[in-house]
Structures are given as C-alpha cells and as structure tokens.
Amino acid sequence: MDASAAKLIGAGIACIGMGGAGIGVGHIFGNYLAGALRNPAAAGAQFTNALIGAALAEGLGIFSLVVALLLLFVA
C-alpha cells in the first residue's frame, strides 16, 4: 500500500477515538441532568464538577484528533 494512503487511513481510524469521547461527554452531562432533576437544590454546586469531567473526557478525544492531524500533516 502507498504510504500516503496508509497515513490517510490511519488518520481516519484515529478519529474513531473522538466518538468515544463523545459517548463519555454525553454520559457525563446525561447523568448530571438526571441527578439535577432528582435533586435540583444540589445541581448548581455540581455543575462545575460536570464541566471538569466533560473537559477531561473531551481531552482524550482531542488527543486522538491531534494524532490524526499529526498523521495527516506532519508524519
């Protein structure tokens, strides 16, 4: 296989990782919302924690995107 084609395929495969990050962020905000509807009084104090969790989960997805970009433009 041509090396540049392999790079493109590799970049595409790397982007699958972003789907996992999407699932993770969805879980975090879904569960936050479920908890917030059960106990709205405690929801405001935990929103920051939800954001931190979402940022941490999303960061991992961004890593796979960076890997894909590295494959496309650098490697």
Added chain:
Amino acid sequence: MSGTTTTTEAPAPAEAPQEGMAGGMEGHEAPAEGHTTAEGGHKVFPPLDSSTFPSQILWLAVFFSLLYLLMSKLVLPRIEAILKKRHDHIQGDIATAQRLQKDTQAAIAAYEKELADAKARAHGIAEETRGRLQAETDAERHALEASLAKKVAAAEGKINTARDKAMAQVHDVAADSAIAIVEKLTGAKVSKAAALKASGGKA
C-alpha cells in the same frame, strides 16, 4: 511537536533554523493534500511549525507577564474596591434597617404597654363606679323596703283591731239575738252575761 523534530532529522532549530526548515522540506516529499506553503515554500503544519516556537514563547512570556502585572496591580484592585464599597454600603444599609426595625419594635412595645395600662385603669374606674352605684342602689332599696314593711305592719295592726272589734260586735249581736229568741220561745229572761257566755264570746 515531537513529530516535527523526529521528521526533521536536522539539528535543533536553536542552532540552525534554516537547516531545520530545509530538513522539514525533505521530510515532506510525499505529496500530502494541498495545504499551505509558507514563505520558504516548505510544507509544515503551521501550528506545529517549530521554527516559530521561540518567538511565540518570547512574546507570550512578555505579554502574559504584562497582563499579569496590569491585572494584579491596576485592574483587579479597582474592581475589588468597587465591590467592597458596594458590600460595605449594603452592610451599612442592612445595619441601619435592623436598627430602625429594633426602634420600631420598641415603640410598638411601649405603645402596647401604654394601651394595657390605660385599659387596666379604665377597668378599675368602671369597677369602682359600678360598686358605688350598686351600694347606693342597695341602700335606697333597703330604705324603701323598711318603710314598706312598716306600712304593712301598721295596716295589719289596723286590720286586726278592726277584726277583733267586728268579732266582739258579732258576739254581742249573737247574745242579743239569743236573749230575744229565748224570751220569745220560753218567756224566760236570760241575763246578758249568760247569753254572751253561751254564744262563745266574752262577757
């Protein structure tokens, strides 16, 4: 960024940036998509272009230090002063309001105490007046009752004497009638005293 350094197998850009760029060009002989070409004509993904790193770090350090100094010395103290002024003002207002509320409550308490006192005094006066009037009424009634009883007693005495007199006359009349009846029937004379005695009256 590690990717760039591995592909550019040239010395670090610190020593010879030009060589680093040339190395980068060699590392990209495989035709990628038509992304941009820098002035040098080499294809490097711009955010990962290590030749721009030193100047970016320098200017970031300069501008971020400047921002930190401006924020910590100039801007944040001003905003903090504004917020503190408002906070103090609000605290002052709350304290004033609490003091005024306390005054109001004291005034209400004093008013209620006055009211209670006045009520108690009014009640006392009413009680006293009623007692006095009651006593006067009682005295008048007693006097009236006494006079009435006296009048009743006098009337009863009069009635008794009249009745006694009447009863005495009844005996007298009965004795006279008995004498007359006896004389008519028997012709015998009965003394008045005997007749009286016989009729049950007193001689």
Added chain:
Amino acid sequence: MANDPIHQFQIHDLTDKFHIGGYEFSFTNSALFMGATVLTITGFLLLAARKAELVPGKTQSVGELWYEMVHNMVRQVLGPEGKKFFPLVFSLFSFVLVANMLGMFPYFFTVTSQVVVTATLAVFVIVLVVLVGIWKHGLSWFKKLFIPHGVPLVILPFISLIEIISFLSRPVSLGLRLFGNMLAGHIVLKVFAGFVVSLGALGLGGMLGAIAPMFMAVALTALEFLVAFLQAFVFAILTCVYLNDALHPGH
C-alpha cells in the same frame, strides 16, 4: 488557497527577524494578537471600572460578573488560601477567553490555536504547581501526592504508577485540550464555509445545495463561541484544581 482550512493558522513575520542567543525571534501576527488580547482585557476592564458606580451600568456589570466568576471559582476550589493565586488564575482565564473570542472574528488570528502557546501556558501552570507544592510541603509533597492514604500495600505500586502517569499527563492534556479544541473548531468552521463557497460557484443548483452547510456554519459558529468560553473556563478551573493539589495534597 482561499478554501484551505489550514491557511488561517499561518504565522507571518511582521518585523525583521532578530537573534538572541542563537534563537531566531520576530514579531509575528501571533504576537500581535497576544498584544491585542492583553490590550482588550485591560481596556475593557478599565472601562468597566472607570465610573465605579454603586449601581453598575452594563459594562460595569459585565466586568464585575467576570471578576466574581473567577473569584468564586478560586474561592470554591482553593479556599481562602488561594487568594494570592487569584490574579494569576484571573489572568490565565482572561487571556485564554479573550484570545479565543478574538479568534472568532473573521481574518483574526487565533493565538490559542498554536500548540506552543497553549503548551507554554500549561507547562507554566504545572511548574508553578510543583514549585508551590515543594514550597508548602517540602519534598514530602510528592509522597503525599503519589502515595494515597488507605490503599492496601499490594496494589500500592499500581496506584502510585497511575498517579504518576496521571500527574505527568496533566501538562500534556491541559495544553493539548485547548489547542485541539481551537484548532478543530476553526478547521471545521472553515471547511463548512468552504463548502458554501464551492457549491455557490456551481450555479443555481449549487446555491440551493449550499443552504445546508450555510446553516451548519452558523450553528457551528454559535457552538464555537460556547467552546471558546468553556475551554477558557476549563483551563482556569483545572489550574485551580492542580493548585489545590499543591496546597492540600492527599485529600
């Protein structure tokens, strides 16, 4: 060239290059927008604080909201000890926020889409955290951080290893998150805007077809404003969380 989604990240020299100690420096468009960021923050906040009214106007309200948001964040995460870090966290948050927001203007350069900028900020934060930790607790700070209490001795090596890896990945994730979000967002925006232009050039049918990516680009712009704010917030709050590890390790 116009439709190239990567072109917007190109760095140009605005002055002649100069050398200090073997390194090559120049005043670039990136540096220009760093300066613009600092100028915007300082100018806006000074404007907001100018009248110092008891009942704030619109500008002053925004400035106070800005201040109070970061202030509450620092107080909640770091406690009263964190007061001396407040200017730093405020500067970091404001710099990232305004740099992201300036990047949302067409033809403006996004400083935070340069990996070297975000990585420098992240490394600066982590180095600060390590220095504060050692200054507060001595070298036993590392022991407190990497050997948690109440962990059975059998699994302690694994836990410590995980803690060490987690600690070492902090600067990488902190820097790359912001960089990746900004880069990806701007590329996606540019790609969709490029669709609109390319389809529009095809004639009437193409113009009709361009409506969908047009709306997509509008929606993505809104999303990017949200992301611009959120990433600044996350950067600041993660700085607070890491500083909290330095102040109170082994919680």
